[in-house]
Amino acid sequence: MSRGTPPVILRNVVENPAWYTPYTPFQAEIPQGHLESLLNFQSMIIDLTAMNLANASLLDQATACAEAMYLAFHHGRKERMTFFFVSRDVFPSCVEMVKTRAEPLKIKVFVGDPNLIDWSDSSLCGILVQTPDAMWMLHDFTTLFEKAKQHGVVSCCGTDLMASVLLKPPGEMGADVVLGSAQRFGVPRGFGGPHAAFFAVSEEFKRLIPVASLV
DSSP states (O other), X not given: OOTTOOHHHXXXXXXXXXXXXXXXXXXXXXXXXXXXXXXXXXXXXHHHHTOSEEOSOBSOHHHHHHHHHHHHHHHTGGGTOOEEEEETTSOHHHHHHHHHHHGGGTOEEEEEOGGGOOTTOTTEEEXXXXXXXXXXXXXXXXXXXXXXHHTTOEEEEEEOHHHHHHSOOHHHHTOSEEEEXXXXXXXXXXXXXXXXXXXXXXXXXXXXXXXXXXX
């Protein structure tokens, strides 16, 4: 465990008696420890993304992007909004996942430049952008998210948690959904995974958030 594990995590495990016990823990105590860890995780995500609510993680960032598309689709379902826009600067793996998961629900996915979005298209249910993007370029999407809100479009933004420590988080830009990978704060991945994705939403979408939330 020590190889590659951040020192701060090792120290917490060693010094915090909540992580170990001299006797066999009862079943009720084990879930209590799990709940506390998940609550701490969600609280960290809420603080770093400047959002109102976060879930207890997802499989990876690509999966989180697909869930964001589903959220936007179900939010605009009554108005027959079936068009989802994805920025060309989003990670390729995320773009491919969105396209794959869109097929069963007949959602039309378009990949392109977010500056060229046709806001007059009433079938547009949501947009997905990213900062830092796949080329590690930084963006301020405040104006873009304002336009999306004016047209009833759900704005989804992928981000890096470490970058959000110093930069303006997507929540302050006005994003409805903020997602990404929490691996930046975790232990080294093994054989390709696992990756704990985070998924945070504004108050308006709390009933559409995927997976359970503890807060």
